[in-house]
Amino acid sequence: xxxxxxxxxxxxxxxxxxxxxxxxxxxxxxxxxxxxxxxxxxxxxxxxxxxxxxxxxxxxxxxxxxxxxxxxxxxxxxxxxxxxxxxxxxxxxxxxxxxxxxxxxxxxxxxxxxxxxxxxxxxxxxxxxxxxxxxxxxxxxxxxxxxxxxxxxxxxxxxxxxxxxxxxxxxxxxxxxxxxxxxxxxxxxxxxxxxxxxxxxxxxxxxxxxxxxxxxxxxxxxxxxxxxxxxxxxxxxxxxxxxxxxxxxxxxxxxxxxxxxxxxxxxxxxxxxxxxxxxxxxxxxxxxxxxxxxxxxxxxxxxxxxxxxxxxxxxxxxxxxxxxxxxxxxxxxxxxxxxxxxxxxxxxxxxxxxxxxxxxxxxxxxxxxxxxxxxxxx
Numbered sequence: 001x002x003x004x005x006x007x008x009x010x011x012x013x014x015x016x017x018x019x020x021x022x023x024x025x026x027x028x029x030x031x032x033x034x035x036x037x038x039x040x041x042x043x044x045x046x047x048x049x050x051x052x053x054x055x056x057x058x059x060x061x062x063x064x065x066x067x068x069x070x071x072x073x074x075x076x077x078x079x080x081x082x083x084x085x086x087x088x089x090x091x092x093x094x095x096x097x098x099x100x101x102x103x104x105x106x107x108x109x110x111x112x113x114x115x116x117x118x119x120x121x122x123x124x125x126x127x128x129x130x131x132x133x134x135x136x137x138x139x140x141x142x143x144x145x146x147x148x149x150x151x152x153x154x155x156x157x158x159x160x161x162x163x164x165x166x167x168x169x170x171x172x173x174x175x176x177x178x179x180x181x182x183x184x185x186x187x188x189x190x191x192x193x194x195x196x197x198x199x200x201x202x203x204x205x206x207x208x209x210x211x212x213x214x215x216x217x218x219x220x221x222x223x224x225x226x227x228x229x230x231x232x233x234x235x236x237x238x239x240x241x242x243x244x245x246x247x248x249x250x251x252x253x254x255x256x257x258x259x260x261x262x263x264x265x266x267x268x269x270x271x272x273x274x275x276x277x278x279x280x281x282x283x284x285x286x287x288x289x290x291x292x293x294x295x296x297x298x299x300x301x302x303x304x305x306x307x308x309x310x311x312x313x314x315x316x317x318x319x320x321x322x323x324x325x326x327x328x329x330x331x332x333x334x335x336x337x338x339x340x341x342x343x344x345x346x347x348x349x350x351x352x353x354x355x356x357x358x359x360x361x362x363x364x365x366x367x368x369x370x371x372x373x374x375x376x377x378x
Contacts, residue, residue: 002014002015002051002055003015003050003056004047004048004051006044006047009033009034010031010032010033010034011031011033011034011043011044011047011050011051012029012030012031013029013030013032013047013050013051013054013364014027014028014029015027015028015029015054015055015058016187017053017058022173024088026197028058029280030047030052030054032047032050034046034047045351047265048286051211052121059366060157063309066108066193067111067112068110068111068152069107069108069109069110069111070106070107070108070109070110070111070114070143071103071107071108073111073143073144073147073152074098074102074103074107074143076147076150076152077100077142077143077146077147078091078094078095081146082094082095087235087244087245088235088237088242089237089244092237092238094121094139094142097135097136097139098139100134101126101128102136102140104141105122105242106122107124107139111147111152111153112153114157115157116157116158116159116161118157118159118160118204119137119140119157119161120161120162121319123136123137123161123162123163123164123377124162124164126164130163130164130165130166133163133164134163137158137161137163141156141158142160144156144157144158173318173328174323174326174327174330175316175319175323175327175329175331175332176334177331179316179328180204180331182187182315183204183319184201186206186314186316187200187201189371190310190314192306192310193306194271195271195290196303196306196307196310197266198264198265198267198268198271198290199213199214199290199298199303200307200321200324201261201264202261202264202265203266203321203324203328204324204327204328205258205261205328206228206255206261206328206329207249207324207325207329207332207346207378208255208325208349209228209246209247209322209325210232210300210302210303210304210321210322211233211234211235211246212230212232212233212234212251212347213290214234214290214297214300214303215230215232215233215234215243215246216228216229216230216232216288216289216290217231217232217287217288217289218269218287218288218289219287220232220289222257223257223262223265223266224261226256226257226258226262227254227255227256227257228254228255228257229253229254230246230251230252230253230254230255231245231246231252232244232245232246232348233245233247233251234297234298234300236299236301241296241297241299242297246347247300247347248347248348248349249349250344250347250349250350251349252345252347253344253347255345265289268290269289269290270289272286272289275293275295276295277292279294279295282294282295283295284296284297285297300321303321304320304321307319307320307321314334315369325346329342329345329354330347331343332376339351339354342354
């Protein structure tokens with residue numbers, strides 16, 4: 001903190017900036033003369049503001065601009081950081097959430113006026129489910145963090161912010177082994193487009209994310225070695241579909257292909273070949289495993305709607321496309337497959353992520369192991 005001493009009509013300002021090799025304090029000083037005809041209180045306030053700027057300059061904070069509006073910091077973030085470091089879909093989602101939920105409340109506030117209690121009050125005021133509120137908070141946190149990194153602000157207020165908790169959250173049920181068989185039987189007997197059925201089966205048999213499944217190309221399918229390479233994700237930004245890299249570096253992986261899965265994919269290959277023969281050059285993407293009837297990239301939202309329609313009136317209405325991934329992982333863990341192998345199979349960035357997501361499954365598996373040992377010994 002700068003030392004301010006009044007001397008007549010002027011103020012002497014001294015700033016400590018460190019010590020020399022002999023341990024002697026290094027001080028920098030300046031003099032501030034307030035404008036004529038201002039009150040003593042106003043003069044002291046101006047001197048304090050001047051001292052703050054002088055100290056900031058002495059300590060290398062020349063680019064600090066904590067008087068900037070939060071909207072200015074956000075504009076810099078979306079113009080410079082987001083396009084380089086984030087995926088296009090993430091940028092779109094972040095920007096949409098910022099415009100709707102963050103900008104109307106925080107946008108016009110000065111950065112220096114946004115503190116931890118105000119952020120707590122803000123997130124608690126958002127009338128959305130706690131998971132969505134947390135996602136909104138992550139955007140605010142990221143903007144402030146980059147502001148600190150770039151030297152626009154000294155520190156982020158995103159410490160110890162009290163986020164809402166979903167105390168009534170119910171865990172969605174996951175198919176056990178018997179239910180999975182019943183579900184597959186339903187797929188065989190209930191009417192639905194066969195290509196949609198094949199997508200659902202692939203999701204259940206592989207545990208892939210739906211975007212990874214829809215991003216598969218025929219060059220990723222090795223029928224000879226019975227492997228599937230996951231190299232792409234099909235993204236959808238405001239109705240525009242394009243191939244991008246998977247969620248994380250660990251998501252780029254190779255998984256095994258059973259005979260059953262190979263038969264499903266061969267049936268899909270025959271289906272695509274028949275469409276290509278019928279439509280010729282107008283078939284947009286013959287290289288893709290799963291396409292629309294005209295060969296365009298398959299829309300994930302439309303697939304989800306078709307899946308819900310298929311499940312309506314059945315015992316499996318609670319299922320979503322993503323839960324097929326959870327079902328795959330649960331079946332593997334309950335079968336005694338090593339956690340690390342399951343983590344690699346799912347493409348998680350860290351084994352800890354898998355352990356956290358499937359904590360309940362792992363607890364029940366440990367209980368089964370303990371019971372098995374007890375049975376063997378007695």
